[in-house]
Amino acid sequence: MPIFLRSCWKGIQMKFSKLIWSNIYKTISNYIIFWFFDISIMFFLYVGSFIGNSYKEILVSNALPIIILLVAFIVLYYITRLMLVIKGKEFSIYLLIGISKNGVKGIYIAENLGILLLALLVGLPLAIVYSYISVFGKMELSTFIEVTTKTIETTIVYFLIYCIYTVSVCMYFVDKNNIKDLLAIKKKSEGNRKCNNMKQKIVLLIFLFVLYIVSLNYIEQMLSLVFLLVVGMVYMLIMLFYDVLALIRKSKWLMQKNRLYLVGNILRKSRSKQFVYAILNICFGISSCSYIFGEVFQNTKTTIISLELDRIMGYIQTNISLLFFVTICFIINLNQFLDVLETERDYYILMSIGRDKKSLFNMLRREISINGGLSVLVVVPLLIIACCVIQKNFDDVLLGFILGKYIVMCTLIFIFCEMLLYYSIKKAMKKWIK
Amino acid sequence: MINIKDVSKQYDNKMVLKDITFDINAGDFVCIMGASGSGKTTLLNILSTIDNDYEGIVEYGGVNISKLQGKNIADFRNSNIGIIFQDYNLLDCLTVYENIIIALTFMKISKKEQQERVLEIAGELGIQDILEKYPHEISGGQCQRVACARAMVKKPSIILADEPTGALDTAASRALLKTLKMMNDTFKVTILMVTHDPLTASYCKKIYFMNDGRIVKEMDRGEEKREKFFADILEELLERDSNEI
Numbered sequence: 001m002p003i004f005l006r007s008c009w010k011g012i013q014m015k016f017s018k019l020i021w022s023n024i025y026k027t028i029s030n031y032i033i034f035w036f037f038d039i040s041i042m043f044f045l046y047v048g049s050f051i052g053n054s055y056k057e058i059l060v061s062n063a064l065p066i067i068i069l070l071v072a073f074i075v076l077y078y079i080t081r082l083m084l085v086i087k088g089k090e091f092s093i094y095l096l097i098g099i100s101k102n103g104v105k106g107i108y109i110a111e112n113l114g115i116l117l118l119a120l121l122v123g124l125p126l127a128i129v130y131s132y133i134s135v136f137g138k139m140e141l142s143t144f145i146e147v148t149t150k151t152i153e154t155t156i157v158y159f160l161i162y163c164i165y166t167v168s169v170c171m172y173f174v175d176k177n178n179i180k181d182l183l184a185i186k187k188k189s190e191g192n193r194k195c196n197n198m199k200q201k202i203v204l205l206i207f208l209f210v211l212y213i214v215s216l217n218y219i220e221q222m223l224s225l226v227f228l229l230v231v232g233m234v235y236m237l238i239m240l241f242y243d244v245l246a247l248i249r250k251s252k253w254l255m256q257k258n259r260l261y262l263v264g265n266i267l268r269k270s271r272s273k274q275f276v277y278a279i280l281n282i283c284f285g286i287s288s289c290s291y292i293f294g295e296v297f298q299n300t301k302t303t304i305i306s307l308e309l310d311r312i313m314g315y316i317q318t319n320i321s322l323l324f325f326v327t328i329c330f331i332i333n334l335n336q337f338l339d340v341l342e343t344e345r346d347y348y349i350l351m352s353i354g355r356d357k358k359s360l361f362n363m364l365r366r367e368i369s370i371n372g373g374l375s376v377l378v379v380v381p382l383l384i385i386a387c388c389v390i391q392k393n394f395d396d397v398l399l400g401f402i403l404g405k406y407i408v409m410c411t412l413i414f415i416f417c418e419m420l421l422y423y424s425i426k427k428a429m430k431k432w433i434k
Numbered sequence: 435m436i437n438i439k440d441v442s443k444q445y446d447n448k449m450v451l452k453d454i455t456f457d458i459n460a461g462d463f464v465c466i467m468g469a470s471g472s473g474k475t476t477l478l479n480i481l482s483t484i485d486n487d488y489e490g491i492v493e494y495g496g497v498n499i500s501k502l503q504g505k506n507i508a509d510f511r512n513s514n515i516g517i518i519f520q521d522y523n524l525l526d527c528l529t530v531y532e533n534i535i536i537a538l539t540f541m542k543i544s545k546k547e548q549q550e551r552v553l554e555i556a557g558e559l560g561i562q563d564i565l566e567k568y569p570h571e572i573s574g575g576q577c578q579r580v581a582c583a584r585a586m587v588k589k590p591s592i593i594l595a596d597e598p599t600g601a602l603d604t605a606a607s608r609a610l611l612k613t614l615k616m617m618n619d620t621f622k623v624t625i626l627m628v629t630h631d632p633l634t635a636s637y638c639k640k641i642y643f644m645n646d647g648r649i650v651k652e653m654d655r656g657e658e659k660r661e662k663f664f665a666d667i668l669e670e671l672l673e674r675d676s677n678e679i
Contacts, residue, residue, distance in 0.1 A: 352523070354588075356504055
């Protein structure tokens with residue numbers, strides 16, 4: 001029997017199932033980000049497969065679920081590490097009271113699979129409803145049912161691959177750490193970000209930028225390379241931002257009012273958290289480019305396959321990009337909200353050394369703005385490259401109009417999410433202060 | 435310096451403080467002793483202005499703090515009160531140096547003076563070598579000394595300490611209490627400490643015993659030696675215990 005099945009079985013044998021479910025229930029706030037992430041992965045995997053199954057002749061659409069799966073693999077690796085940071089103490093206590101490592105593995109795997117199953121149960125129906133609405137009137141019902149059946153099968157296969165990967169990552173992380181490591185894992189990740197290899201990062205960034213400029217001449221042949229270059233540049237920029245903050249930590253400029261805590265708090269994020277945040281921001285940018293391309297498919301007179309197919313593809317692409325944008329926006333904000341909830345004790349300390357509620361709240365607002373600003377930093381370069389590609393290939397597209405429409409829509413969604421976050425934090429803070 | 439008059443407080447229809455009245459003079463080293471749930475920490479929260487939902491009057495040098503609101507109360511706390519907690523309450527995301535200086539960043543003093551004050555207090559408390567470290571990289575005793583430094587660096591008129599030795603071993607507790615005594619003797623800082631440990635209480639000049647939200651007894655050390663005062667406290671506790679039985 002494979003090791004992970006044996007671990008799961010051991011967990012159930014030891015009557016941990018009750019513990020696992022009560023754990024999921026109790027730590028729902030920790031898992032919520034994981035859950036939302038999994039729901040969106042299930043959703044986009046299904047929609048990606050649906051497009052692939054509907055338009056077989058378009059090779060690129062078959063690649064969509066695979067790209068989504070690859071992005072999910074990377075993010076999942078870091079989310080699992082992050083979850084272990086949160087639950088490290090709990091697991092070390094299980095080990096201390098005599099539960100074997102396989103037992104702990106079983107608990108962790110079963111918790112993660114439970115979350116995945118819940119995500120599938122929510123994400124799949126949502127995706128089916130969404131795809132039905134998208135093709136309503138454009139596809140016959142019998143064809144729709146046929147494609148849907150096939151897509152569900154494909155999605156289940158992807159789901160199983162995703163489950164196996166999750167189990168492997170969970171096992172890897174629990175195996176890697178002993179009791180002492182699990183107890184220290186959180187402490188190690190707190191507040192110890194130092195400025196690492198900043199010069200190398202700048203050199204690499206310049207190198208990527210030069211490559212990008214060179215590749216612009218061959219953009220038609222090297223689209224995927226250019227895209228990867230931009231993603232790499234964006235990632236480097238985000239990491240540089242953290243490094244610059246770490247570098248100015250000792251400057252006198254910091255030694256006033258809220259700045260000291262603000263910078264310390266931003267740098268408190270563990271490396272995994274910073275990485276997850278960077279990836280989410282890159283996804284943010286990808287959705288923007290995807291939207292622009294979708295609009296071009298819909299509006300250009302130049303045909304790629306056939307005019308009708310291009311329109312339908314464009315329509316689906318713009319919708320899915322917007323939905324992806326909303327999801328990522330929501331996950332980023334939720335992430336921020338959970339971060340703020342973790343710092344409740346800090347606000348109590350700051351109040352005890354003489355801060356008033358108003359200035360604490362202003363400080364929080366500034367932190368939210370900085371994190372929001374990072375997202376803009378990501379979206380802008382990606383939009384520039386998307387516009388370069390569009391201009392080169394489609395002369396008849398009203399780029400200004402598309403960009404304007406997109407920016408207005410994004411701004412509205414962004415403001416809505418930020419306001420929601422702002423309101424939730426304000427409410428939470430009032431409760432703590434009381 | 436501090437006048438507490440008829441202070442009462444209730445939680446969910448249960449009186450946790452009942453007509454507390456006593457005064458603390460400038461330069462005093464006062465201790466409040468009592469069992470768990472006797473109302474010590476509630477009283478300390480009121481005195482530290484963290485809790486302002488109570489009945490009665492608390493005056494600091496003639497200023498009635500129950501009438502202060504919002505920014506005024508924060509400013510008052512910042513310039514007059516230093517607080518030391520049982521579990522240190524240091525900010526994990528800041529280094530020791532930053533944890534101390536953060537208390538000064540809210541005050542209107544120059545950056546040069548901020549730096550000088552931090553280095554001075556760090557030297558006094560023997561933590562000058564760990565200024566670049568994070569709280570998780572130092573021991574419990576060092577953490578508590580950092581918390582003391584953060585409370586002291588503002589040069590407050592009073593320091594409130596809530597079970598400051600609660601999380602420390604014997605050697606670290608002794609070192610901390612000596613530090614508090616030195617702060618009281620050298621800098622003439624008024625200290626109000628809450629504890630249930632008689633050995634810790636024996637370092638103080640005056641003790642108020644609390645039971646069920648009331649002050650039931652007052653003990654003054656006067657010119658007595660600490661060892662004798664410790665014996666008196668133990669005797670008092672034994673007497674109270676036998677009375678309860």
